[in-house]
Amino acid sequence: MQEVIQQFTRGSGAGRNGLISQHKHTQKTMSAHSPNVRVFWLLTTCFCTAFLCLHHALKGEHQSELGGAPDKEPGAFPLFKFSVAFLVCYFLIKYCCWSAPRQSSPLRATPAPQPAPGRKVVLEAYYEHQLKLSPHVLGHSKAHVTKIVSELVKVGKTEHQDCTLTFRGDFVQIGSAYEQHKINSPDCFDVLVPIKVPQVLKLEPAFDIGRKELPFYLRGTAICRLKPSSKSEWSKYKKGFNDCFCVHFQKKSALSSTQVLRWFYSKMQRCLNVIRYQCEERCSVTLSVVNDQLILKLLPKSDYVCCHISMSVRLIPAVHVGDSVFLVAQPWTRTETVLRPLRQEAFWYVYMSKHEQKFLNWLKVQTPNNSCHLKCLQILKALRDVGCKEFDQKFSVQWNTILCSYNMKTALFHLLLKGPLEAWDEKFLMERLEDLVRFWRERLQKQELMHFFLGNKNVPDFLTVPRKIKEVLPVNLLAGFDAVLLDLVSFQLLKTWNRAHLIMKLNNHKHLPRN
Template identity: 45%
Template sequence: MTVYTLNLRVFWPLVTFLLTGLLLLLHRSLHRGPDSSPADCPDKALGPLLLALFALGFILRYFFKYCFSRRRRNKRVFRELPEVTCRVAPCRKEQLESYYERHVRLSPHVLGHGKAHVTKLVSELVRAGRTEKPPEASFAFRGDFVQIGSCYEEHKVSRPDCFDILVPLHLPRGLKVALVTLSCREGGMLPLCSLETPRASAWLREHRAFAGSFLRLSGTGGAYRLSPGAVLHWFYLAIQRCLAAVRQPFEWHCSLGLSLCNSRVMLRLTPLSDYVCCHICMGVRLIPAVPLADGSYLVGSVCGPQQGELWTPYFPRQEQRLLGWLRSRLPARSCHLKCLQMIKALRDLGGQALDSHGGGEWREVLSSYALKTAWLRLLLTVPPEAWRDHCFLDRLEDLLQNLKESLRQRELRHMFLGGDTELLPSFLTLPKMFRDSAPSNLLKPCCFCDNEAAYAARLGLAGGRLVRKPHFLSGGRENVQIFSRDQPRLEQGRDISISRTGHFS
């Protein structure tokens, strides 16, 4: 049965405000001038009555305050010993839950508002750059966009301040390009692709300006390759023109900025009023993409010696369908998103303890996509009933253990290009050119040092076991220790102290 408890912090100021108002009303009625008519004069007998009520209210206030203070002191005496006993051995799951709620979990209200504002702005941009039919000698926006990344997959951590948007492009009308897959060796990196067109093409002879701006000769010299760098530069200028056309309605609420840095087109939204909850400055990464079959895309590659001519495949539609299918199989109160968010939060905390070079390796190896791939593989191998909320700690340790094994073996296969067709549901289809490609590995062999165990220990995931000592965020500090049972402690792990602000020391 629910028992109502009087909130004295609200009740007594309210009573004081009402009685003060009555006293001021009494004071005004007693000091009226002699020219006021008898009809306007209040009854003189109300004056002493109101004054008595005011005095009675103050007496009752101090009486109840005295009674409640005695009752609170008595409860504190009886509960002092159980509270001390509970603090001696707190539950690890409760500590993780507390840290998750305080520092990891995003507010659905703030995240929803951020996504709505980004969607509205990007919709206006692509609508301004859309054409009815593809131009003859230039690119054009297709008119739609694809929302990708952790904010839209509901596993973003810390702040909803970065969004990723794929913007599909129309190729020039009449341009015929062939997709050539540069197959990697067994267990290598992601396959890189090139979009090639023959040199002896009639279309190229008619559009030499386009060929000089967007095409580069291949290594053999027998074909032209579409350059992602030139496409990105055109895309940046096109977004700049579209932003100038739609800027005015948005500038009442936020300032907009566009930049091209490190092969990224970033759109910045800085609120000037209550345009976004909590006045969060948001960044939108706009990615030009060439559409392929079955909802897959090609985006410019940022790796390899020939990065100006190669493209990387993206499969956003397949990922979204896989996540939706997994979500339908899991229980109503599952911990799958919480596990991925906690792993990413631990990754971010660990990177703060390293220097710039070590932090770069940390982020490169334990990228968000690599963590999500390991998480998806665990979702497909563990029964759905094992993802209930009370199994959160077990699944988190399983994910840490899988990451440890991947780092030791230097292998984490791509979810769709890893050669594990029996692991995926049958309704997921890939373009024909990627179905028989060699298995790709997300972990770069060149990023590992000579001693795999030492490198895994440096990443803080060597033992796969998370041990926490009290008390997490209760005014003090907590020691987080990650160690291996089968390796020397000094070689495989270290004690890390996390302060209230989340920094290592």
């Protein structure tokens, strides 16, 4: 054995690293010892068995010489004892011969090459460095947004005029920043600002207006009709209110989303002028219209470096129509001639933000503590963002429209209800990502992704969705997109997913961790 060791030592090259040589030396020495170990235990077992037999034979002879009468024939070894001894020897030999190779198998004579980092390792690293938000920074950002918006709404509620729109109650925080699936940076927030009509009016929302003859982007909308509760009192303000806020649709008066947006913009600007001086010491505040959306820009003046983040808050006027359902005024950019007789400004988007948050809270309780369902959504959104960098501008816009955050969240909701929630444990992250990509490709190929609430009669009962919402015409979120375009998005999604670890590894090296 010493010669083998010396020969191995002489054979090792002088230029090799000392640690690698010592590791190989140990491996070869162990492999040389392993056959002798098996022989040693085999000989030991045989020796013990022979000693046991000799002991019983001598014991029998000793009893015979003393004149004793043994229970059985002297010198005879019972069949039972022979069987036990044989089984003991068999199992010992089997254990010694089989256990030694298993113990020495991980230590190979030549070290195995180290495998490349797996897809999960790369995705996890990218998630930690690029996608995951710091709870500290997110908390400070939310606090700044809450403080400024609450002061704006408070001023708006105190400015009361007869027979006009006013702010109603508190604002509603919506979107990914408040649903724990925002990525990259806590710099964008969405806030619903509920408004209410005068007390002499009653809201009569019509959700069944979304018929097949409407353009696809108007399906899932509603008409906010108005009905006076007291005709005598309403007659005093009817003309002024109708001229400022209403539009006639199907021979009835309805609240105009376009007129409400104009009023909301000027109202918020007046509120900001009131509180601007109070906010100067804390942060810089500006209000502007970007792409027909009212954006509140905040730049905190904090001593903490982590809080010097420019934040954009999208302020959205909304009408609460009961059962946590909001009708939201959004700017209309469509100019199709077919809409002229339909009076496009009479339509409002239906928002079920409260129900979505309730469903996410329910999932938080029902899924494992380390569930990865939100993490899957975040990674897929990141794949969408890094994937579109390789496309031309036109297809990039279409790609982001089809794979928008709301559609991705809707697809995740449908997938979560298909299987056991225990399967969303963190250790199954890659499997669930595969399922989510596969589900998306199926939806794209079928050109169908149904709204999770509107027209869905299979919504879980604990969400208490109003019956008028369940009974509307089902809304396909992929309606209106060309089949060839959806097939191309499906192909590019699979291509991006197959190269996800390479794309994210490259992007991860380009950017340093923020936190």
